[in-house]
Amino acid sequence: MSKGTMTILGAGLSGALLSTLLAQKNYSVQLYEKRSDPRKFGLEEGRSINLALSHRGWQALGQAGLKSKVQEQAIAMRGRMMHSETGDLSFQPYGTEDQAIYSVSRLGLNRLLINEAERAGAELCFQHRCEEIYLKRGAALIQNLGNEESFVTEPDLLIGADGAYSTLRTAMQKTPRYNYSQSYIEHGYKELSIPAKNGDFALEPHALHIWPRGGYMLIALPNADGSFTCTLFLAYEGKESFAKLNSPAEVIRFFEQRFPDALEVMPQLTEEFFANPTSDLVTIKCYPWSRYGRNVLIGDAAHAIVPFYGQGMNAGFEDCRIFMELLEEHGSNYADMITHFQELRKPDADAVAELALKNFIEMRDLVADREFLERKKIESELHHRFPDRWVPQYTMVTFSDTRYSDALRIGKQQDKIMRRVMKHYDYASELTDQDYERIVTLLDAED
Ligand SMILES: Cc1cc2nc3c(=O)[nH]c(=O)nc-3n(C[C@H](O)[C@H](O)[C@H](O)COP(=O)(O)OP(=O)(O)OC[C@H]3O[C@@H](n4cnc5c(N)ncnc54)[C@H](O)[C@@H]3O)c2cc1C
Known part of the structure; x- marks a missing residue:
């Protein structure tokens, strides 16, 4: 017997995990995702290839019984490996010997969660985009991008896990007295890579590598295939900025001066630099996370943050865990459950947004x-x-x-x-x- 019907918009990390948790508890779950099924294709957009998973994320995965499956794909990073301009290395442990954060592939984790949602009984619809929201009814207009047909879904609860530019939140923003802010930092980011060297890691694998350079930094996280995904965080404009790096020669000169030891292990640097996009970093705050009691936002849709504490996905997963606990407490009284959820989570979402901005200064500057x-x-x-x-x-x-x-x-x-x-x-x-x-x-x- 289904306990109730839940429609989730977005099969990203939060949406796929929440679908799994809800389906495991006998809710009827429909998951609509505008992209193609990532189990068949790679991710279309160039968002970070790997992510740091930590305690809060593991807790929520544990609630779904998925800890050991994810563990198989994860690489422990026990501390920061600092690279000075002269190539000197110093290691700063994150905590005690048994404490580590874990590098996981975004695509691998997303595929695993989607498989689990399906196994638990959720109905998955890819290439289905939410086009419009009817807030008071808690309903959504969905378009099947395969055949262009549209239909309306009207579940007991409509959940917006559709990311920083959420369609559900956009509808809420049009209602009276809705609080919303988005702020971009002056830095953008670009993904680069360090390939495996003779089938092995070119740098110490059990560390998060950082090249802190004051106003900007390069970081690298290990991948299971022996490569590292690097992210360059740099201002868009100014003396040392993306705007000043317009040719392969300028990129090489910049890396020779600022990241000489990284340059040695980045043979595809200039190709990747000009092929990969430069992306924005935004903090989004909004409130309330529900309008009229039949819909709710979770994950980045409710609170997108900059990535410097490695907490965006972890916070989204913690949303899922707490959501399930409150659902257990309130039963089918969804309106009360949502009120409780947003009142509990909003101060924490604001806090982690502040922590993430502060950690940028720590990572790029103070760690040295x-x-x-x-x-x-x-x-x-x-x-x-x-x-x-x-x-x-x-x-x-x-x-x-x-x-x-x-x-x-x-x-x-x-x-x-x-x-x-x-x-x-x-x-x-x-x-x-x-x-x-x-x-x-x-x-x-x-x-
Ligand atoms: C560079 C970078 C590095 C990061 N590193 C870390 C890290 O190390 N650790 C960490 O915890 N977090 C990290 N994050 C944050 C993390 O990526 C996000 O917090 C996380 O992906 C949020 O998951 P989500 O499911 O809420 O949203 P998303 O992952 O954005 O998923 C939203 C989904 O909704 C779909 N969608 C959107 N609109 C519609 C629509 N209208 N109809 C149907 N579907 C729709 C999208 O296609 C997408 O699949 C990082 C972020 C960035 C940018």
């Missing part, structure tokens, strides 16, 4: 800064000595379920305390046992 590195050492020692009383913000965000809003708030308290500490000490080695005790007591006093 001596004071910052000493501070990290002190915080790691504090966590080691007082595991429950001082948890570094990165650990809360990446390796725990702590609400993003709490991680943001506690992180600000830690910042305030650490600014005071760093006025008195240059190196972690100068601190005594009593100093550590005093510092953790300061954080206790903030609560």
